[in-house]
Amino acid sequence: MISFLITVAVFLFMECVTWLTHKYVMHGFMWYFHADHHQPRYDHVFERNDIFFVIFAVPSIILFYFGAQDNFNYLFFIGLGITLYGFCYFMIHDVLIHQRFKWFKHTKNKYLIGLRKAHKVHHKHLGKEHGECFGMLFVPFKYYKI
Template identity: 70%
Template sequence: MFFLIFLGTFLLMEAVTWFTHKYVMHGFLWYLHSDHHQPKYAHIFERNDAFFVIFAVPSILLIVFGAEAGYDYRVAIGAGIAAYGLSYFIVHDIIIHQRLKLFKNTKNKYLVALRKGHKVHHKHLGKEDGECFGMLFVPFKYFKI
């Protein structure tokens, strides 16, 4: 049961990420996200990195309180959120934005499509007219371009 809750949470986080990215990051918290849409990063850290903390807090609290209660379902939910966060970091910051120069010359069709979709998202420097707000799910049209 733990694994099903963990997996369900991990998969649900893609929808949470899409919704948060579209309506929160490109909405009332644009101030934190806007520097991420600038052509060049001035610093190693961006205001946008605050979202890692925002998502990490509920994950940590769920794991701690679930562990205190005898490792109940909250640990699985918190671990699912944490696993998605780790995946997000690897995909978004390492593979797509190359904060670490790994996977630079990949020919993997999924990773190439992922980069194309994200590039389309970043062609808009403002918060309006955005598209492709998810992270791990890539619309099929980006496999064809």
Template identity: 65%
Template structure:
């Protein structure tokens, strides 16, 4: 049951991430997200505050789920944590190359995700952006990402 809850939360987090990106980061939270859409950014950005904001619920679920009676809270926190790790690896490492770990890939899925994110960043402004997802993006970007 633990793994089922963890996986369910992980998958649900893509919807949470999409909604947060579209309606908060490109809405009232734009003042934090704006620097992420600038052509060149190095080091830390204001946008990195969202990492801390999103980590807090996971930490709380993990903390309060630490005893044997609340394993479902631990599973929820684990699902959020796993999504956070995936987000870091895909968004910060693969797409934005903040770390040079996966500089060259021929994986069609990863290339499609990267292409969709580039389309998102093509628009530097708050409005009229597209492709707000991170792990699940429209299939057309996978077709364009031929190896």
């Protein structure tokens, strides 16, 4: 039971980490890597912005390794929470919102439509300044209105 709670708590905490990282790191000193994500895409399979997947994956891999060495201790479940959040981030951000894979093009789900709207507001700014809606799973309720 404690392993489940750790995983869920870390998953939820990752939304805060994502918001802070997106606002102050991606739109801050690592803008070089994130900038191409705010530009219109043509036929590029990868973006420099994809480096952030690696940056977030490394702690998960390390936590999995050391957590599995000691009979699947709490480190393993912290890594699992980070990984599950990363999977959800990929599915929502890259698949649903940016359609890098054409899997969920025609959703009628109000929550998912709200996520898309909030992200469009985020991307209306092509530069690193004046951004808004830095989160991924939790966005202001005003975007859920149809």
